Amino acid sequence: MELRGGIRPGGRSARVQASVHAAVGRLLARETRASITIPMIAAEAGVTPSTIYRRWGELQELLSDVAVERFRADTPPADTGSGRGDLEAWAEQYVEEMGSAPGLAMIRDIIAAQSGSGNATRCCTITRAQIEEIGARASARGERFPDTDAVIDGVVGPIMYRILFWESPDAEYGRGLVARLYAGEAG
Amino acid sequence: MELRGGIRPGGRSARVQASVHAAVGRLLARETRASITIPMIAAEAGVTPSTIYRRWGELQELLSDVAVERFRADTPPADTGSGRGDLEAWAEQYVEEMGSAPGLAMIRDIIAAQSGSGNATRCCTITRAQIEEIGARASARGERFPDTDAVIDGVVGPIMYRILFWESPDAEYGRGLVARLYAGEAG
DNA sequence: CCTGCAAAAGCAAATGAATTGCTTTTGTGG
DNA sequence: CCACAAAAGCAATTCATTTGCTTTTGCAGG
Known part of the structure; x- marks a missing residue:
């Protein structure tokens, strides 16, 4: 994730990031940590898995980002x-x-x-x-x-x-x- | 891995564990951390992947075990x-x-x-x-x-x-x- | 406003890792 | 030596990951 700095507020990137983060939050409350997968998050956030793979690369990276926010x-x-x-x-x-x-x-x-x-x-x-x-x-x-x-x-x-x-x-x-x-x- | 305590020295379990740990060691020296997969370790250790999956469950667990040893x-x-x-x-x-x-x-x-x-x-x-x-x-x-x-x-x-x-x-x-x-x- | 451009998202096919039921091997205790 | 239980192998199946290509989006310049 070296593109964090380059996200314009309000743009599409920001919206996707927000909905993905929110989806992770909801899933963390509902599911076991180990059972959460990227396709699951994608479905919850209403985006395609490949979007998440391309932006975060791996689950751990995304979870890490969400964790700092908390x-x-x-x-x-x-x-x-x-x-x-x-x-x-x-x-x-x-x-x-x-x-x-x-x-x-x-x-x-x-x-x-x-x-x-x-x-x-x-x-x-x-x-x-x-x-x-x-x-x-x-x-x-x-x-x-x-x-x-x-x-x-x-x-x-x-x-x-x-x-x-x-x-x-x-x-x-x-x-x-x-x-x-x-x-x-x-x- | 709750079976660690129950491994008899010299038994088959111990041999498999040793060769898997050794394989991980060799791979860590040779490959990127992120590129290492369980099938890769299995091949290097000369065991089937399912053996590793059943004993350690996930890659992280195995790597963790090897790390404490070091x-x-x-x-x-x-x-x-x-x-x-x-x-x-x-x-x-x-x-x-x-x-x-x-x-x-x-x-x-x-x-x-x-x-x-x-x-x-x-x-x-x-x-x-x-x-x-x-x-x-x-x-x-x-x-x-x-x-x-x-x-x-x-x-x-x-x-x-x-x-x-x-x-x-x-x-x-x-x-x-x-x-x-x-x-x-x-x- | 309209139009073009670059960046990001969607789609779908193909790749390969994880899972699992069943079989075979192994080593220990009787 | 034999029987039994635990662990390993095998193979088919499922599902996550990757990737090339297409579509959408939003900003910039005319």
Whole structure:
């Protein structure tokens, strides 16, 4: 999918992409992940399979694209009154969403896409933007707030590793990481 | 693949599994990841495709199994004289191996396997064992050494996150994580 | 507005992977 | 040595994927 940038909004390409993405969404709610096929999506979206094959190449790529969209659709970080509180709340929610069965499936789809169409990077960018939003609010209040990289390394990375390679942690785990991060920063 | 446990060494099952795994290894060296198909592997291994379909179900599962094997095949952690030195050396090597193109492909294959046959968990267990080996040596020398969980959260998680969601970091990054871990432990 | 052009979508045939019922082989336990 | 169960082979069938060609679409220039 290197043509993403070249799609004019409102054109036929955009309409097809939208209806295909929507079709995938509906199917993901209705069918098993493994049972979904490109012809099935094509039928649901009202396009011919070859259109999908030509635009996305393989199922994984399409699923990956749809997954990033869902990743993006998160609500903005809550404002609890302090940077640390915001980060704790955000980490809890992150653990919960990404660690859930649908969240995990989403992440798998994003990572599994062969041509690594930059979808994983896109997720990281979205995550960073959310952290920076919290950080900006904290700065506006005159608080010290850890660097985005430090939050990624101290909170996001460990959470994602547990989810992918061990078992989904609980909200407490997220709070603990934030606590350790603040302990380290302070020293 | 829930039959892994039930394979008797030396039996026919074991032989088939070995020749299929070996065939995948040879093909991975010779062909593009995307061009490899089950019939191709079957031909290379000298078995019929249906055997592979019945035992692994889908290509991804088989590739995932082969990938863990390669993950396991790492050399034991070097002994540099101190726990911290060992951990730094280990982190550097981990970054290098996992962040390389073949390493990344391997990890993708492991994570992508639908039925999450426990292969990702297996990797984590292997990683933990290596960390514990370093820790045991450190303890034997009378040094303080961080908890395995702390190393996972402070070093392994962040590295893996960068590799999967951003871009492969360099060896310096690994050393930095170890330094931060020790700084935090000390305080 | 109309017309031409390029890009994308549809169609349909052909290719080849996945699935499955049935048969044969293999190795272990009696 | 024999019987039995598990796994592998075989082959026919189904269905996903690929591809050449035709049709539609929407934008640009006249």
